[in-house]
Amino acid sequence: MAPSADQHARVIPGGFTVLSLRFSEDDAHAALHQLCVKEHRVRAESSTNRPLDRTLFVLNVPPYCTESVITEMFSRFGPVQSVELKERPGASEPSHSGLTKHFTDKHRQCFRVAYIVFRHASGVNAAKRHPENVPLVVSTAERPVKTGIHKWIQQYSDSLIKASSLQQDIDQFMNDYDRQKEEEAKRQNKEAEQQQEDEEGWVKVTKGSRGVKVRPHSETANERTLQKEKKKKERKELLNFYTWQHRNTQKEHIAELRKKFEEDKQRIAVLRAQRKFRPY
Known part of the structure; x- marks a missing residue:
């Protein structure tokens, strides 16, 4: 109306x-x-x-x-x-106090x-x-x-809290915390297995689950990657040193063979000269 x-x-x-x-x-x-x-x-x-x-x-x-x-x-x-x-x-503003x-x-x-x-x-x-x-x-x-x-x-x-209700929330929180820790430990172990190297430096590559997105590297994974790169660099430097040493050894061996060959030629020439007939 x-x-x-x-x-x-x-x-x-x-x-x-x-x-x-x-x-x-x-x-x-x-x-x-x-x-x-x-x-x-x-x-x-x-x-x-x-x-x-x-x-x-x-x-x-x-x-x-x-x-x-x-x-x-x-x-x-x-x-x-x-x-x-x-x-x-x-x-x-949405409330994000995180209070129970x-x-x-x-x-x-x-x-x-x-x-x-x-x-x-x-x-x-x-x-x-x-x-x-x-x-x-x-x-x-x-x-x-x-x-x-x-x-x-x-x-x-209303401000008085029942002990049973509070204990129930505490147990639920601890169960969630333990579950998160177990999942984190499993994930870290899985990453460690995927990034593990054998004695020759090969990395085992495993196929992930279908439809699962690749997780970003954690700090531990990044640190392992840096350690791997450092080891590869040291191994490459050591391999280069061994290659250079092997080449020098080969050069010295060839030079020694050539020197021995020249000495043998001279000794054979002397022997031939001694066997030559010289009438008086």
């Missing part, structure tokens, strides 16, 4: 629409909190996580509004696909900004047309939101 004349959206400079926020339905006379929303149109930050036509940018989000609370509140405008809360506007489910990042208790992604573009338009004098309710009977000491008690209870 279209809003009446006294129920209209209020647009402020910057293209933001003002939405009123009330904490509880029972606080009819309490002061209202104001949210500033507009369609997300920063093309430099456009990604699959924040589609330009279905993302609503929200400023001045109170600390007690979690992702689930915002999802419930804005579901009145259309199905909500995702909600992202940040301390300041900026590009979406038992240890989560701590967030500062401060006002934040939100990026609400609707399943359909009509959700963004409906939120922009929502009248200011119809506040959104944070805590309802069906969806109570804890604050103050009740919230702190709940946070403390």
